[in-house]
Amino acid sequence: MNYLARTPADIGHALRRVRKKNSLTQKELASKSGVWQETISKIENGLPGAKLETIFELCAALDLELLVADRSKGTTDFLEE
């Protein structure tokens, strides 16, 4: 299950989807990740200046990683693995 991202908002949306898919509230993710709920809300809504480190903290908590890939023809919608 991959989500393709070309913008900060894409990352935020992907993180939200995975969070919900795991039936976690932002508050629960906050506890898991050490990132504040308010911060998670902003990131999920596409905060352009979100820190890379914070993104990786959320990825770790959601058991995710990022792949740096050549730009594809794909859209930033849902991608099946």
Added chain:
Amino acid sequence: MNYLARTPADIGHALRRVRKKNSLTQKELASKSGVWQETISKIENGLPGAKLETIFELCAALDLELLVADRSKGTTDFLEE
């Protein structure tokens, strides 16, 4: 050609590899991307607080995108597509 990233340093290293693969200096990438050479240097060296937006600006200039993926067993070394 994918590079797997679990930390800001991984992202920085991936970006550097792709830049070099395209025979670009940091200064040339700076011109392409609108991000300052000095900033690129810091990011390539693993700046934890690098802004997501800045990362995507570099990705766009290098014709890259990110995939949000489930954590794999892989290491953050070079991965062949």
Added chain:
DNA sequence: TAAAAATATGATCTAAAGATCATAAATATC
């Protein structure tokens, strides 16, 4: 090896992220 080119680092300034708290607003539940 010397010179040129590329990269890294330091200083200053402005804007803003994240922590922290509070709470308004939105959503979910019954």
Added chain:
DNA sequence: GATATTTATGATCTTTAGATCATATTTTTA
């Protein structure tokens, strides 16, 4: 619809990223 829960937003504070400039250091080239 009422209530509970979740998410979004605003305020304050500290830290720091990025822009900008300069230049030290390192790497590359001839």
